[in-house]
Amino acid sequence: MKRRKLKNGQVVADAPKSVPMTIDSKCPKKWAFVDMETGQIWVHKSRIPKYKNYKYNDFFAADEDAVRALENIVTNMIAERMGL
Numbered sequence: 894m895k896r897r898k899l900k901n902g903q904v905v906a907d908a909p910k911s912v913p914m915t916i917d918s919k920c921p922k923k924w925a926f927v928d929m930e931t932g933q934i935w936v937h938k939s940r941i942p943k944y945k946n947y948k949y950n951d952f953f954a955a956d957e958d959a960v961r962a963l964e965n966i967v968t969n970m971i972a973e974r975m976g977l
Contacts, residue, residue: 922936
């Protein structure tokens with residue numbers, strides 16, 4: 894079985910076939926997906942379904958605001974774990 898190395902050095906198994914991952918949400922803008930192998934961050938464009946070009950899988954690379962939000966979340970998680 895093929896393996897992949899994540900940014901933190903952890904080695905994980907690579908599945909023989911693609912695995913679908915879905916999240917249903919009334920607020921897709923609040924979600925971010927992080928590729929822990931490449932470090933890429935993807936967020937939803939959050940267009941309203943009534944618009945002509947809307948796609949449920951409409952993602953793009955995270956903008957500066959999304960990256961700052963993730964930085965804040967991770968910083969707070971680390972502080973909580975360290976008891977700060």
